[in-house]
Amino acid sequence: MVDRGVSTLAAPAPGAPATLLEHLRRLPWWVGVLGVWGASRLVTTGILLSFAARQGENAWTGASPGYLDFARLWDAHWYYIIAAVGYPDELPRDENGLTGESAWAFMPVYPGLVRLGMALTGDVSAQGFAAVAVTISVLSSLAAALLFFVLARRWLSAGTAMLATALFCAAPLSPILQVAYAEALHLALLLAALVLVLDRRWVALPFVVTVMALTRPSGLAFALLLVLVWLWRWIRRADDPFPTIERVRLGLAAAIAGLAGLAWPGIVALSTGELLGYIDTELAWRRPYLGDVELLPFTPWWQGAQWWAGQQWWPGPALPGLPWSAGEVLGPVILIAVLGLAAAAFALPSMRRMPIELRFWIVAYSLYLLAVFFPQSSTFRLLVPLAPVLGAIALGIASVGSGRVGGRWSPRVARALRIVLTVLALAIGIAGQVVWVHLGWWVDGYDWTPP
Template sequence: MTAISAEVTKKESLWDKSGGWQGISAAIGILALTRVGQLLMIAWMGGANDEPKTVWDRLLIWDAGWFLRVAMDGYPEGYTYSSDGRLEANELAFFPVYPMLIRAGAALGLDPNTAALSVAWLASIGAAIALHLLGTSLYGKRAGWALVAICCSAPASVVLSMAYSESIYIALVAGMFVAAHRQVWWAAGLLGLLTALSRPTGAAAAIGLTVAALLAVRQSRVQAWKPLAAAAVALAGVPLFLGWVAYRVGEPTAWFKIQTAGWGTSFDYGSSTAEFLRSTLRSGDGWIPVSMALILLVALGAAGMALAQKPWLPLAVYGVVAMILVYGQAGFYHSKPRLLLPVLLTLLPAVVAASRARPRVAILSITAWALFGLWYGAYLVTVWPYTL
C-alpha cells in the first residue's frame, strides 16, 4: 500500500469511527444544548441583578472590549500611561487571531459586536467538532461525545458564548492534535501556528506538537522533515508575536511589562496561587473564592489521575506545561478556571469513565455536571461582579 493510500485509509477510518456526519451532528447538538441552556439561565438570572443588562450585553463584557478595540482600532504604538505616569494595560497584551477574524467580519458589513460574537459562536462549533474527533481518535466515539459535553458545560465554559478567544483556541488546539495524531503534518503545523497566535498558552500547544513530531520521527513513519517542520512552525508563533510587540514598543520585555501593569500577571512559580489557596481555604471567606480554590485543587487531582492512566504523550505534555503556566503565574484568581478550560488533560479521567460506563449512568452523570457547570458560569456573568 502506498503512503497516500494509507493516509486516505486512515482518514476514512477515523471518519467512520466518529460516526460520520451523524456523529458530527450529534457533537454540534450537544454544544447547542449547552449554549442555549446557559443563555436561558443568564436571561433568567439577569433579572435578579439591579443593573439592567441584556443577555447580549453580558456576552460582550470584560476582555471583549479589548478584543474589539484591537479589531477596529488596531494596536497602539507603544506603552500607555495614566495621568500620574503609571504604566497601564493596553491592547498589545492580546494575541491577534481573534481580533483579525472580528475585523474580517466587520469588513463583510457586520456590526463589530455582532462580528465578535458570530466568530466566537462559529468557533465553538469548530471546537465541538474538533473535540469530538480528538476524543474519538484517542478513546472511541462515545469518548468523543463525552469530551464535547464535559468541556462545553464546565464551570468556566460560559466564555464559549462570549466575545472571548477560548472557543477559537480550543478549536485550533484540538484540531492540531487531531491532525498530529493522524500524521497530517501540514495541517498540524498550520493549526499549531494559529493556536500559538491565539493565546500565550499556545506555546504549550507547540511543545505538545513537538513531542508528537519527535515520536513520529522516532517511529520512522514519515519523512522526518514533515513533522519537524510542523513543530518548528508552531514553535515560532508565540515568539513571533512577543518579538513584534518588543519591536513596536522598542523594549524586549514590553509584552510582559504590559501584562504585569494591567493584570498583575507575572510568573512567580506558583507562590501567588499557593497563597490564594491557603488564605481562601483557611478563612472560607466568600463561596465563589472557595469554589474556585476547590476547582483548582480538583483540576490538579484530575490531571494526576489522567497522567496515571498514561494518555497520549503529546496531549499529556501539553496539559502539564499549560497547567504550569496557569498555576505558576500571578494574576486574577477568578480567571484561572477559564484558563484551565482548554487544558483538556484535566477532563480525560471523566471522559474515559463516561465512555466505559453504561449509557444511562454516563448521561445522568454528565447531565448533573452540566447543570452545575452551566449555572455556575451564568452566575459569574450575572451576579459575580469581577472579570473572568
C-alpha cells in the first residue's frame, strides 16, 4: 500500500511553466535512484581515499595504498584465499587443540563469483582479486539501491521513497558496500527477497533466499520471518483470505529458508568431518574476549555486555573497593535499556505504518543476532540488513508538519523544517561514514576493532 498522505511538492497550476524540479520529477524513477547512488558513491569514495592516503603499512598493504588495495583489508583477505585456493580440508587447531580461525567461517557465493571473475580476467593476484571483488560489490550496491527504492515504494510515496533511498545510500555503514566484502551482494539479495514477500510470490522466493543464505548468515532469520507471516495470515484469514495453496507455498518457502540457513554448517561438517566445525570456527573469533566457551543461544550479548562494560575506558587506576565487577551489573543494565528503546521504537507512528512483513523481518533478524552473535566492533556491520528501518525514518521526516491545518506551523515553515531535517540526516550519515572508516576499516597500528 502506497502512503499518499504525505505530499512533499505541490502540483503546478494548469498552464504554468514547468520548473526544473517538475522536469526532474517526470524522469523515470530509476534515473533518480541512479543519481542518488552515484552521488553517494562519489562521497564515500572520497572518504575512503582520504583515509587510504594516510594509511600506514599494515598486515595487508604498504603505506598509502591505492583504492583497490585499501578495499581488501581485514576479512577481504579470507575471501581472497577462498577465491584463489578454496577451503582447507581440515580445521586448523592451536597448541591446545582448539579450532582456530579459517576460511570456513565465510560462505561461498561471493568468493565463488570473484573466483569466476578472476578466471575470466586471468589475474589471480591480490590486486586482481580486489578489482573483481570491488566491481561485484559496487554493482551489487547499485542493485541494492534500486531494490531498496522498489521496496520502499511498496508503502511510501515516491518522494518519501527517494528520501529513504538517499538515507540508505548515505548511511554510516555504506562504505562496506564498495569494498571486497559480501555485504553489498547479500543486501541486494535480501531486498529482492523482501520485495517478493510483500508481493506474496512464494514460488520464486526460495531460490533467492537459498542464494542469500549462502552469501551471508541469514537463512534462519528469514525462515523465522516467514513463520511469523504464516501465523499472521492464519490469524487474519477472515479479513485477508489465506487459501490452502498459499498456506502450502508459504510453508514450503519457510521450510526451505530454514534448510538453507543450516546448509553451510552442514557442508562444513561433511567437508571437514567435524559436526560442529562451523560453530567452532565462529567461536574462534570471540576467544580473545571470552576464552574457550560454548555457544549457548541468547548468552553472547549478555556476556559481551559484561565484558565491554568491565573494560576501563579512562586513564589511571581502576576504581577500588567494589564488591562486584562493575561490568557484571552495568553491562546488562545498558543492554536491557538499549533493547527496551529499540522495542519502544515500534510504537512510533512511522514504524506502525510500515508493512507488518518488514516489521517481522526486523524482529526476526534482531532475535537471530541476539541468539548467536557476540557484540564487538563488527556488530555495526551486522546491522546493515536492518536497512528497511530507514524507510520509517524517511516517513517521519516527510510527515513533519502534515495534517496541521490551522496549526502553529505554516506549510512554508513545515517545508523548511523537512529540508533542514533531511540535510541533517544526510550529514549525520556522512559523518558516521567518517567515524566508521576511522574506527573500523582504517588500520591504526595494533588495531583490535575489525569492521
